[in-house]
Amino acid sequence: MDEKPNMLETLPGTLASEHDTTSWTKDAFVSTARAIDPLAGHGLRIAVRRGQEIFAEGDAAESCYRLADGSIRLVKLMADGRRQVCEFLKAGDLLGFETDDEYYFSAEAVNDCTLMRYPRRAVETLLVEDKLFARHVRKVTARGLQGAYQRMVLLCHKSAQERIAWFLLSMAGRAGLENGDIHLPMTRTDIANYLGMAIETVSRVLGQFKQNGAIIQKSLNRIQIVDRDALELVRGEV
Amino acid sequence: MDEKPNMLETLPGTLASEHDTTSWTKDAFVSTARAIDPLAGHGLRIAVRRGQEIFAEGDAAESCYRLADGSIRLVKLMADGRRQVCEFLKAGDLLGFETDDEYYFSAEAVNDCTLMRYPRRAVETLLVEDKLFARHVRKVTARGLQGAYQRMVLLCHKSAQERIAWFLLSMAGRAGLENGDIHLPMTRTDIANYLGMAIETVSRVLGQFKQNGAIIQKSLNRIQIVDRDALELVRGEV
DNA sequence: CGGAGAATTGACAAGCATCAATCGAGGTGG
DNA sequence: CCACCTCGATTGATGCTTGTCAATTCTCCG
Numbered sequence: 001m002d003e004k005p006n007m008l009e010t011l012p013g014t015l016a017s018e019h020d021t022t023s024w025t026k027d028a029f030v031s032t033a034r035a036i037d038p039l040a041g042h043g044l045r046i047a048v049r050r051g052q053e054i055f056a057e058g059d060a061a062e063s064c065y066r067l068a069d070g071s072i073r074l075v076k077l078m079a080d081g082r083r084q085v086c087e088f089l090k091a092g093d094l095l096g097f098e099t100d101d102e103y104y105f106s107a108e109a110v111n112d113c114t115l116m117r118y119p120r121r122a123v124e125t126l127l128v129e130d131k132l133f134a135r136h137v138r139k140v141t142a143r144g145l146q147g148a149y150q151r152m153v154l155l156c157h158k159s160a161q162e163r164i165a166w167f168l169l170s171m172a173g174r175a176g177l178e179n180g181d182i183h184l185p186m187t188r189t190d191i192a193n194y195l196g197m198a199i200e201t202v203s204r205v206l207g208q209f210k211q212n213g214a215i216i217q218k219s220l221n222r223i224q225i226v227d228r229d230a231l232e233l234v235r236g237e238v
Numbered sequence: 239m240d241e242k243p244n245m246l247e248t249l250p251g252t253l254a255s256e257h258d259t260t261s262w263t264k265d266a267f268v269s270t271a272r273a274i275d276p277l278a279g280h281g282l283r284i285a286v287r288r289g290q291e292i293f294a295e296g297d298a299a300e301s302c303y304r305l306a307d308g309s310i311r312l313v314k315l316m317a318d319g320r321r322q323v324c325e326f327l328k329a330g331d332l333l334g335f336e337t338d339d340e341y342y343f344s345a346e347a348v349n350d351c352t353l354m355r356y357p358r359r360a361v362e363t364l365l366v367e368d369k370l371f372a373r374h375v376r377k378v379t380a381r382g383l384q385g386a387y388q389r390m391v392l393l394c395h396k397s398a399q400e401r402i403a404w405f406l407l408s409m410a411g412r413a414g415l416e417n418g419d420i421h422l423p424m425t426r427t428d429i430a431n432y433l434g435m436a437i438e439t440v441s442r443v444l445g446q447f448k449q450n451g452a453i454i455q456k457s458l459n460r461i462q463i464v465d466r467d468a469l470e471l472v473r474g475e476v
Numbered sequence: 477c478g479g480a481g482a483a484t485t486g487a488c489a490a491g492c493a494t495c496a497a498t499c500g501a502g503g504t505g506g
Numbered sequence: 507c508c509a510c511c512t513c514g515a516t517t518g519a520t521g522c523t524t525g526t527c528a529a530t531t532c533t534c535c536g
Contacts, residue, residue, distance in 0.1 A: 076391050079475045084391045100377060104384045127376075131366040138365075139338060141379050146342045148386035153314050153322045155393045156434030160524070188483065196394030198525050203484055220483075220533065237317045398492070426515065436493050441516055458501075458515075 032092055035136035036066060042122040047114045054107040054115070055096070061103050064123045065095040070113020071185040073194075074105045085194035087147065088186065090174060097123065098141040111185045153238065155196045163195045164205040165235035168215065172225055180225030270330055273374035274304060280360040285352045292345040292353070293334070299341050302361045303333040308351020309423040311432075312343045323432035325385065326424065328412060335361065336379040349423045388476070393434045396474075401433045402443040403473035406453065410463055418463030 045068070048054055054065065057076060072089040086105055089095060095107060095115070127134045154163055171182050184191070192199040206223075209215045214230040215223050225231060283306070286292055292303065295314060310327040324343055327333060333345060333353070365372045392401055409420050422429070430437040444461075447453045452468040453461050463469060 074387075076387060078391065078395065082395050084387075084394055086387045086390055098376070098380050098383055100380045100384075105387060128369040128372070134366070134372065138336070138376070138379075141376075141383065142336050142338045145336055145379065145383050145386060146338075148383060148390070149312075149314060149322075149324045149343060152324055152386070152389065152393065152434075153316065155390065156322055156431075157316065157320050193394075196390075199482095200484080200526085201524060204524095207484075437514090438494085438516080439492065442492095445516075 032066075032094065032136070032140075035133055036094070038126055038130055038133060039118050039122060042118050043116040044118075045114060046117050048109040048112070050109055050111045052109050054109065055103050056106045057103055059103050061096060061099040061101060062120050064097045064099075064118045064120055065107075066116045066118075067091055067093050067095060068114045068116055070115075071110035072113060072115075073108050073110050073186065073190055075108055075193075076105050083193050084196075085190055087144070088190075088194065094137070094140050096120075097137050098144060110190065150238070158236075160197055160201050160205050161208070161234050162236055163197065164202065164209070165231045167191065167195060168209075168223065168225065169228075169231055169235055172228075180228060182223045182225065184221040184223060186221075270304075270332065270374070270378075273371055274332070276364055276368055276371060277354075277356050277360060280356050281354040282356075283352060284355050286347040286350070288347055288349045290347050292347065293341050294344045295341055297341050299334060299337040299339060300358050302335045302337075302356045302358055303345075304354045304356070305329055305331050305333060306352045306354055308353075309348035310351060310353075311346050311348050311424065311428060313346055313431075314343050321431050322434075323424075323428055325382070326428075326432065332375070332378050334358075335375050336382060348428065391476075398435055398439050398443050399446070399472050400474055401435065402440065402447070403469045405429065405433060406447075406461065406463065407466075407469055407473055410466075418466060420461045420463065422459040422461060424459075 043066075048070075054072065055061075055063070067089050069091050071091075072093075072095065074086040074089065075083050076086060077083040088110070089107075096103065127137065154166060158166065168182060171184065172180055175182065186194075188199050188202050192202045195202070206215070206217070209231070210217055212227075212230065214225070214227045214234075216226055217223055281304075286308075292310065293299075293301070305327050307329050309329075310331075310333065312324040312327065312333075313321050314324060315321040326348070327345075334341065365375065392404060396404070406420060409422065410418055413420065424432075426437050426440050430440045433440070444453070444455070447469070448455055450465075450468060452463070452465045452472075454464055455461055
């Protein structure tokens, strides 16, 4: 991992064919795809391989992105090599829209993914011209901050078991599947760096859950939730 | 603490008399006061006593605020009473502008403070009409997210000593004083809940720093940094 | 089939939380 | 003006969760 940001293929594309990830706010059902529709003309479809870096912390923020397919991790890394995964992005999520002049985190592809790239200039223009678009970006950013605060609680006050339970339920929820089948594109190392614990602890807790019969591991990154109630009990409130 | 949100005095006011907290971005020196100037006419000056709640998590977000004087803590609290301090606000900071329909944290006065209250409706209107204002709110929000990610690194990868050193230097920096005199309006409990550690640990680490001669405690909430280099050494990189 | 990276499992140590008691400061009332 | 009272801060002793180190096993691909 950590190769140069080498894009495999770049070809123009619209958002028309994207699968529509509707946001789940109660007040108004604002479709992400429709909200950033005006940007479609300015977009370039690019593909990124697993482990590749889309941009690095400190880079000049010249582009905004929308993840069309795949998963991305937002990472802050320290001088000694340790890394903190700030967020996982899934298909439909926006990337870089809430950034100032420089990216304050790196973005890396968890697995092969394709995304739309928009020039920041075009985005800035649209932000002042299209109030619906601007409102949507504000909402998305607010939700990001909300998630960050949520995870502070997790990191400060929750045990290893609670964190893993939270993570599994959260991943199950974001997939929207009710049968409890979870696909974990990221490695255990990523999970550990996301939840603020050692990779061995992740492994151990998952092992406990397997023994308890709460989950079944179908393959390395495919897990099925068998006893959702048990997981929710471990997770606790929030 | 945790009394009803009872405002002591509410009288109309403008921002003219506010001391101007200029933001320290490199690209453009955007004054917060000037940026939200258009809101001045809609503002109401209110006073809140130490420990009082300005609004609670889950409340309908009907107002935005600007802290004129004093300190505020943003708090998320759990069912068992444990609390996570997400952020400390100082004079000049905005509050509630990045919120969706509901506040996703509570805001409590660390000490007696006065703040300007603006109706959310007016803010929303201004957000679509005044592009400078909108841009400023975006910047502030982005900076908030940036700080949240920064603290995730702190909470996940830093020791107690590193956290306290970071906190002291951060508080010294935000005051803008070079002589190293820090005023800590919040209690040790607040600090502990902010840094994700036990109150006793806060006390112990501060005691170590005192013995090392890195700091001098002039009073309970007034600390002087004597050996800034030592603190920065402990803190490590960012 | 074989190799390399990732995941698992075990043993051990340590940092920090927890419990408990004492100390200190600030504010009130006599 | 001083004593007292209460809340917060400090200091000490102890245990536990979790990180670290190390070895083995597993899985995915070529």
